[in-house]
Amino acid sequence: xxxLEAVDEAAAVERxxxxxxxxxxxxxxxxxxxxxxxxxxxxxDGDAVIGEMGPLGGVATVEQIxxxxxxxxxxxxHLAVVLAAVRAVCHPEFDLAEMQSTTHCTAPLIxxxxxxxxxxxxxxxxxxxxxxxxxxxAIGRALRLCMMNIGGARPGVSDMALLGHGGKFTACLGESxxxxxxxxxxxxxxFAAEESAVTVVGTEPPHSVIFVGDADDPSSVxxxxxxxxxxxxxxxxxxxHFRAGVVTxxxxxxxxxxxxxxxxxxxxxxxxxxxxxxxxxxDLAQVNPAFAGDGSPDDPIPAVRDPxxxxxxxxxxxxxxxxxxxxxxxxxxxxxxxxxxxDLDHAxxxxxxxxx
Amino acid sequence: MALVTEEFWDQGDFVARSAGMxxxxxxxxxxxxxxxxxxxxxxxxAELAPSIVAALRGTS
Numbered sequence: 001x002x003x004l005e006a007v008d009e010a011a012a013v014e015r016x017x018x019x020x021x022x023x024x025x026x027x028x029x030x031x032x033x034x035x036x037x038x039x040x041x042x043x044x045d046g047d048a049v050i051g052e053m054g055p056l057g058g059v060a061t062v063e064q065i066x067x068x069x070x071x072x073x074x075x076x077x078h079l080a081v082v083l084a085a086v087r088a089v090c091h092p093e094f095d096l097a098e099m100q101s102t103t104h105c106t107a108p109l110i111x112x113x114x115x116x117x118x119x120x121x122x123x124x125x126x127x128x129x130x131x132x133x134x135x136x137x138a139i140g141r142a143l144r145l146c147m148m149n150i151g152g153a154r155p156g157v158s159d160m161a162l163l164g165h166g167g168k169f170t171a172c173l174g175e176s177x178x179x180x181x182x183x184x185x186x187x188x189x190x191f192a193a194e195e196s197a198v199t200v201v202g203t204e205p206p207h208s209v210i211f212v213g214d215a216d217d218p219s220s221v222x223x224x225x226x227x228x229x230x231x232x233x234x235x236x237x238x239x240x241h242f243r244a245g246v247v248t249x250x251x252x253x254x255x256x257x258x259x260x261x262x263x264x265x266x267x268x269x270x271x272x273x274x275x276x277x278x279x280x281x282x283d284l285a286q287v288n289p290a291f292a293g294d295g296s297p298d299d300p301i302p303a304v305r306d307p308x309x310x311x312x313x314x315x316x317x318x319x320x321x322x323x324x325x326x327x328x329x330x331x332x333x334x335x336x337x338x339x340x341x342x343d344l345d346h347a348x349x350x351x352x353x354x355x356x
Numbered sequence: 357m358a359l360v361t362e363e364f365w366d367q368g369d370f371v372a373r374s375a376g377m378x379x380x381x382x383x384x385x386x387x388x389x390x391x392x393x394x395x396x397x398x399x400x401x402a403e404l405a406p407s408i409v410a411a412l413r414g415t416s
Contacts, residue, residue, distance in 0.1 A: 056374050101367065158370045 001063065003032070016071070021149055023141065023169055027071035037353055038066035041076035042083065043346030050083055051090025054097020056152025060086050064150055065142075072142035072170075075354055077120055078135060080347045081198065082142045085110050085172075088200035088340040089143065095331030099202050100153040103160045104238065106202040106328040106335070108147075109248060110140055110172040111313060113186035114196030116342055117174035124176035126317035129167070129206065140170030143200075165205045173315050179253045180314035181260035188266065189339040196344060201246050201311055201337035206323035207231050213258045221262040224255060225269075228324060229276035232310075233303040237326040240279055240303045241291040245329025246337045247304055248311040249273065254318040270307035277303040311337050357412055359404075361387035381411040 004019075006012035012029040016022050028034070039046045039062055046063035053060050062083065069082045089096045089108055099106055112122050123133035130137055153159035161168070177184045186197040211227045214220045232239070232247050239245050251259070259269050282297025304310055316322075328335055349355075360368040360382050372380045383404055389397060410416035 054374075055371060101371070152370070152374065154370075157366045158374075160364065160367055 001067075020154065021145075022071070023144055023148065025169070027145075028073050030067040030070040034070045035063065035066045037350050038069055038074075038076050038079050039063055041079050041347060041350045041353070042066070043348045044083075050086050053086070053090060053147065053151035055101050055158050056150070057097075058150035058152060060090065060146060060150045065146055068145035068149055069138075069142040072145050073134070073138040074142050075120075075135075075138070076350045077347075077353075077355060078139050078142070080342050080344055081110075081112055081116060081120060081122075081139050081196075082146075084198045084340045084342040085139070085143045085200055086146055088198055088338040089147070091338045091340070093333040093336040094200065094202070094338050095333050095335045096147075096151065098331040099328060099335055100147060100151055100159055102328055102330065103162045104328040104330070105161050105163060105165050105168075105204055107165065107168040107171055107204075108143060108200050109167070109203045109325065110143060111185070111199040111201075111311075111315075112139075112172065112174045112196070112342075113184050113199065114191070114342070115194065116196035116344065117176065122172070122174035124174040124179060124315050128173035128315050129171060136172045136174070137170050140172035143172075144169060167203070167205050171203070173250075175313050175315060179256070181256055182266040182314070185266070185311075185313050186339065191339070191341060196342040197339055198342060199311065199337055199339050201248055201325075202327050202335040203248050203325035204237075204327065206250070206325050207234070209322045209324055210320050211255060211322070212320060213254065221258055221264070224258055225272050225276055228322065229273050231324040232273060232277035232326070233279050234326070235279055235283060235287050237303070238329040239326050240301075241284060241288050242329040242334075243302060243305060244334040245304075245327040246309050246311055246335070247277075247327060248325040248337075249313075249322065250316060250325070251312065251314050251322045252316045252318055252320075253314055254320075255322045256314045266312055267307070270310040270312055273310055273312075274302065274304050274307040279303070357408070358382040359385055359408070361385045361389055363387040381414075381416070383408050383411055 044062045048062045050060045120135045122135045147153050191197045209231050211224045278300040281299040285292035
């Protein structure tokens with residue numbers, strides 16, 4: 001670990017900017033004392049290796065992740081979530097090195113599940129993707145800074161996103177079981193309800209889906225499913241053309257209630273959306289013939305290969321809008337969603353540290 | 357042997373260094389190649405084929 005010196009905090013921040021260690025916004029200076037408190041909070045050894053981050057191949061230790069979490073503005077209590085998110089993106093199926101290098105605008109979305117959501121005050125409702133929620137902003141930003149400073153992503157050199165987007169600064173939200181009719185999502189992936197976990201998935205920015213329900217109209221649920229499916233299958237997305245990758249659907253509580261009232265479980269919603277999110281081959285060929293493949297122009301081409309390729313959760317405020325977040329869909333594993341347990345067994349409270 | 361367009365040359369250097377192969381042979385192509393049309397691609401191929409062969413032979 002390299003120790004830098006500066007005359008004061010302002011000079012230290014400018015030095016970090018000059019060294020290319022920031023995301024372009026001011027950071028909290030990672031003094032040895034601040035970093036030590038985070039390592040202490042983890043309950044782990046500072047040298048413990050969490051994973052290797054591409055494309056640079058940097059080794060992410062607890063101490064190095066702590067440096068970036070301090071810089072991002074995290075509290076020590078947030079570190080367990082950040083560690084789980086880093087562990088998730090280091091999983092081979094996430095395709096981190098390729099994802100960081102692509103010209104596509106993909107960025108990791110962190111969805112936090114379980115008791116840690118309340119413990120860390122991670123927002124699930126209005127404006128959960130920000131701005132204005134400290135834990136959401138800081139946790140997502142900590143992962144991004146790890147991807148830059150440990151993984152080596154630099155715009156135009158190793159992060160080749162042609163434009164980028166705001167979600168590349170930070171993208172984190174909590175899943176609130178109170179908002180969802182279907183119970184916590186991480187239970188579907190083998191975790192106990194009382195455990196905490198993260199789901200990390202590469203996504204584009206949210207694409208809004210407007211839908212106005214009508215309780216007197218029995219076909220209302222069909223309109224909602226079709227509205228979502230059409231955005232999932234939009235012919236500008238990689239998913240539609242590559243027929244690969246995970247698509248994330250974040251339903252607002254009102255839209256989730258419409259689906260639940262029609263007797264649809266989360267699994268049924270995924271199946272319905274996967275079967276409806278198709279384009280005729282001819283439509284795809286019209287805009288991108290290189291990817292259309294051979295066959296009848298009338299062949300229905302699904303945007304997601306399997307219902308399991310849809311991440312469906314409930315978050316945000318109630319109202320007219322849900323969102324669909326398409327993905328890159330390339331990479332050797334098609335950048336899968338990764339679910340990772342948040343290890344709170346070792347985490348400990350730091351005396352005198354501010355709490356969530 | 358890597359073919360890298362000029363817009364991605366710095367990234368090629370970065371990846372080569374990160375992979376521990378800073379001297380891996382690579383040949384620079386103009387940008388863009390994709391979508392430039394069959395005639396343009398044939399022209400690029402004809403112009404660069406000798407340097408690709410030389411790089412593969414280690415004589416560049």
